[in-house]
Amino acid sequence: MEIAIFLLFAGVAIVSAANILIQRHPIYSALSLIVTFIALAGIYIQMHAEFIAVMQIVVYTGAIMVLFIFVIMLLNVGAEQRVPDRVHVVKYFGLPLAGLLVVEIGLIVSHAFSSEGISVESASINLTGNAQMIGKALYTQYALPFEVTSILLLVAIVGAIVMAKKEL
């Protein structure tokens, strides 16, 4: 049952991720990407990472993707045109190379973790209600990176305004 749910979510995530590439209009790509994010949130919930799952839906689909769709609507972009020649060559070379990337990552991962065998999986401590634990970690062990992140976000706000403003 557990594995069936995982395969369902993983299948939805991969198919809609592939759909991003198949669609020519960016708005359809954006909607497929939202489906991918929601499927990943489902996988996170299954891994008892509830806080991350909620963050995934609130921050990614709720903020970042809405921003994307907002920009697509604002710029009123049309579908991508088919470009002859060069792009097709890239496409036919790219697909086998992307497959090779999957194989490479798979080999490295299986090499790195086959010897260890991940014996810790039985020791899985109860991480339920992990928002509290993450909050505690953020404000103690990771207090400095957390504060630096706030500065980063401030810089991003200023940067976005500078970029989008007509003249300063």
Next chain:
Amino acid sequence: MIPLGFYLVVSAILFAIGAYGFLIKRNIITIFMCIELMLNAVNLSFVAFARFYSLLDGQVFVFFVMAVAAAEAAVGLGIIVALFRNRQTLNVDETNLMKW
């Protein structure tokens, strides 16, 4: 319990789709979305390792990745809006000059 490898394979496939899309797509917004997809693939790996080693640090890292992704999306979309205003196109093949 689902083996760790399953999560890593899904993560690798999503990352490869993102990398492939980054290379073949011509629309800058779609390219940007492919970057977000790659970030999410990495997040999945982080959460999977956090789960299997029973550590919380992976999830804290995902939190930071999301914050950086949000900052990146804000600045990147600002650049896209500025680019569109100057060139009237989003095709990356037509915007190959640094300055004009």
